[in-house]
Amino acid sequence: MKFREKLNIPKIPERELVKEVYKLSKINWGVDDGFYPLGSCTMKYNPRINERIASFPEFCWGHPLLADLYEGSLAIIYELEQLLCKITGMDAFSLHPSAGAHGELLALMIAKKYFIEKKEYQRKYVLVPDSAHGTNPASAAMCRFEVKEVKSDERGNIDIKDLASKIGKESAVFMLTYPNTLGLADERIKDIVKICKDNGTLLYLDGANFNAIAGIVRPGDIGFDFVHLNLHKTFSTPHGGGGPAAGPLGVKENLKKYLPYPRVNLKQTNKEVKEGEPGGKEIEKEIFYLDYSNSESSVGKIESFFGNFPILVRAWVYIKMLGEEGIKKNSQTAVLNANYLQKKLTEKYHLPYNRICKHEFVLSEKGLGVKVEDLAKALQDEGFHPPTIYFPLIVKGAIMIEPTETETKDTLDKFAQAMLKLFDLSITNPDYFRDSPKKQAVKRVDIVKANRDIIPTDKERNNEKSNNSK
Numbered sequence: 001m002k003f004r005e006k007l008n009i010p011k012i013p014e015r016e017l018v019k020e021v022y023k024l025s026k027i028n029w030g031v032d033d034g035f036y037p038l039g040s041c042t043m044k045y046n047p048r049i050n051e052r053i054a055s056f057p058e059f060c061w062g063h064p065l066l067a068d069l070y071e072g073s074l075a076i077i078y079e080l081e082q083l084l085c086k087i088t089g090m091d092a093f094s095l096h097p098s099a100g101a102h103g104e105l106l107a108l109m110i111a112k113k114y115f116i117e118k119k120e121y122q123r124k125y126v127l128v129p130d131s132a133h134g135t136n137p138a139s140a141a142m143c144r145f146e147v148k149e150v151k152s153d154e155r156g157n158i159d160i161k162d163l164a165s166k167i168g169k170e171s172a173v174f175m176l177t178y179p180n181t182l183g184l185a186d187e188r189i190k191d192i193v194k195i196c197k198d199n200g201t202l203l204y205l206d207g208a209n210f211n212a213i214a215g216i217v218r219p220g221d222i223g224f225d226f227v228h229l230n231l232h233k234t235f236s237t238p239h240g241g242g243g244p245a246a247g248p249l250g251v252k253e254n255l256k257k258y259l260p261y262p263r264v265n266l267k268q269t270n271k272e273v274k275e276g277e278p279g280g281k282e283i284e285k286e287i288f289y290l291d292y293s294n295s296e297s298s299v300g301k302i303e304s305f306f307g308n309f310p311i312l313v314r315a316w317v318y319i320k321m322l323g324e325e326g327i328k329k330n331s332q333t334a335v336l337n338a339n340y341l342q343k344k345l346t347e348k349y350h351l352p353y354n355r356i357c358k359h360e361f362v363l364s365e366k367g368l369g370v371k372v373e374d375l376a377k378a379l380q381d382e383g384f385h386p387p388t389i390y391f392p393l394i395v396k397g398a399i400m401i402e403p404t405e406t407e408t409k410d411t412l413d414k415f416a417q418a419m420l421k422l423f424d425l426s427i428t429n430p431d432y433f434r435d436s437p438k439k440q441a442v443k444r445v446d447i448v449k450a451n452r453d454i455i456p457t458d459k460e461r462n463n464e465k466s467n468n469s470k
Contacts, residue, residue, distance in 0.1 A: 027441045029385050035411050039360045039388040039400025040133070040181055042211045042233035046314075047321070050236045054313040064305035067290055074288035077306065078264045080316045081248075087319075087327065088207075088227050089220025090250030094259040095312055096303045100208060103228030103247030104139035104175070109299045110226075110251065110258040111173045111202050112143050120200075123172040127201075129158060131182055131392045133208060136175045145172060152394055156184045156353035160191055167199050173226075177206040179213065181392045182353055183338065183360035183402075193223035202226065210234045211404070212335055212359035215328030225252050236318035237311050246311040257297040262306075265291035333405035334359040337412060341403050344416040348423045352395050359404070365397025369426030372397045373447075374433035378425075381439045382418035 030036070036043035054060070062070045081093040097103040108126065115123045126140035127148050137147045148166050153159040158176070167174065174196050179185045186192065196203045205219045205227040211234045219227045231246040232239050251259065267287040322330065335358050342351065342361040350366035365372045376386035388400035403412055425432050437444065 031406075034383060034385065035403075035407060035415055036385050037387045037401045037403055037415065038385070039183070039362065039402040040208060040391070041239065041388065042230075042359075042402060042404060043239055044211075044404035045406040046236040046238070046318070049321070050314040050317045051238075053317050054310040059313055060310060062309075064309075067306070071288050073309065074264045074290070075286070076313060076316050077309075078266060078288055080312055080319070081264070083316070083319050084229065084248060084250060087214060087218070088229070088250050089218030089222075090227055091220070091253040092256040092259060093248050093250045094263070095246070095248045096260045096301075096307045097228070097247040097249055098303055098308050099245040100206075100228060100230040100233075100247040101135040101139055102302065103249040104135055104204075104206070105142055106249045106260065106299070106302055107204050107226040107228060107251075108139055108143040108145065108173060109302075110249075110255055111204075112145075113258055113299050114202070114255060115172055120169075122170050123201075125171045127163070127167060127171055127174040129176065129180065131156075131180050131394050132175065132177055133181065133206060136177075136206060140173075140175070150174075152180075152182075155187065155355065156180065156182045157186045157188055158192055160188055160195070163192065164195055167195060167201055169199060171199060171201040173202045173204050175204045175206060176224075177209060178219070179209045179358040181209070181400075182362050182395070183209075183212075183357040183400075184353060184355060185213075185358055189222060197223065204228075208233065209359060212331055214331050215324060216331050220250070220252065225255060226250065231311055231315040235315035237314050244308050244311055246308045246315070248307075257294055258299050259294065260300065260302050261295045261298045262290040262292045263294065264288055330405045331359075334403070337403040337405060337407060338401075340409070341401060341412050341416060344412075345401075345419055348420055349399070360400060360402035362392065362395050363399040363401070364395050365399070368397070368423065369428075369430045370433045372399055374430075374436065375399070375422055375426065377444055378422050378433050378436035379418060380437040382422070384415055384418055 031043060031045045058070075059073065062073055067074065077095055081095060084093045085091065094106065097106050115121070124146050125148050126137075126145040127150050128136045128140065129150050129152065131152055140147050148171075150166060151159040151162040163174075174192070176186075176192065178189065193203060195201075202225040203223060205224040207219075207227050207229040210227075210229055214234055227250045228247050229235070229250070231237055231248065232244070237244065237246070249259075265288070267289060319327065338357050338359050338361055342357055345363060346354075348367070349363040352362065352364045352366075368375065372389045376389050379386050387402075389398065391398055391400055403415075435444070
């Protein structure tokens with residue numbers, strides 16, 4: 001009883017507790033509730049069968065220290081690597097990275113060791129587009145590279161002149177998101193590849209937007225040296241809430257030896273006699289094992305065991321279930337949906353880069369009668385999760401929308417109707433937005449007050465006192 005009072009646990013009936021928790025759970029929003037148009041995030045519905053198979057006890061109860069006893073799991077890892085190589089045109093994959101930024105970090109670690117072994121110690125710069133995800137420069141800084149920003153041109157492409165002026169024999173890697181965060185495929189990608197190759201600079205593809213080109217474009221065929229994939233975006237994982245995730249990294253043959261160890265490999269097949277067969281018919285058996293042979297050339301381990309294995313299972317099921325044609329159709333539908341929605345919304349909203357988009361597009365606040373934040377809050381009362389706002393930074397008041405391939409035309413029409421309605425209201429009655437959202441359990445936070453009037457926790461107060469006393 002003393003312990004209970006110390007924790008200040010309320011004394012309420014279990015039934016009341018269940019009702020309260022259930023009520024709170026209904027406040028949450030996810031893809032099962034409705035449209036989730038967050039740009040650059042690919043928040044799409046994923047088939048439940050992927051979840052069911054990843055939850056098989058044979059997968060979720062296997063201990064990583066006993067990996068050699070789970071040959072079936074090793075076979076899935078091995079086959080997933082081969083499938084990802086085929087989809088991307090790369091020569092090898094590491095499934096160790098447990099997030100997209102983790103895959104980025106691994107790529108830059110490999111680049112660092114690659115150039116050290118070549119004795120090209122002067123290569124200290126990583127080039128990053130001004131439209132890039134923030135993780136790109138962060139990953140470069142963690143590997144002690146210096147970052148140079150490359151500008152975008154008036155059509156949303158990489159500014160070739162700016163790239164040519166900043167790249168050179170001191171450049172290690174150019175980190176390119178393709179399609180970029182404006183939802184546009186760079187029109188001069190061949191020129192970009194040539195400039196990088198001429199300078200001996202490695203070309204890295206940030207695969208955050210791979211949902212637009214999977215099954216259509218293979219980065220390895222274009223000339224990329226690295227590609228990371230967010231399996232939790234493109235290849236089926238519950239997305240959001242900070243995880244779980246997986247960010248495998250693919251490399252070309254000359255970088256393969258630097259991948260983390262161990263890698264799953266296939267031993268030479270053994271011949272066995274199949275019982276019950278007349279004449280003792282011989283069959284071949286594949287044996288998968290953890291291979292540590294590249295440990296000397298590798299950049300080292302970047303994860304305790306082998307990444308987030310259940311996420312890898314989900315991706316494997318997803319790819320096997322869809323097949324090559326299914327993956328291609330997904331990408332085509334994602335692009336179709338984005339262009340359909342872009343066309344409808346640009347009846348009133350400003351489109352800074354007026355081009356056919358890929359899987360997402362970016363509108364701006366130009367012509368809107370209220371702030372973008374006000375629009376996002378009011379959209380909640382219309383029954384929709386807001387899109388990404390204020391990113392990428394090169395568009396003032398950005399509204400970034402990605403419909404994905406899993407939304408119907410009816411859903412897109414209703415979303416467009418709500419967005420166009422709010423645009424009109426922003427002009428005719430801007431006061432309507434002042435208290436939005438009006439129908440939600442959680443009301444608007446005063447952002448200015450939250451930034452200026454910070455209330456520290458007891459832990460922070462104690463740390464501050466301790467630092468002052470020193």
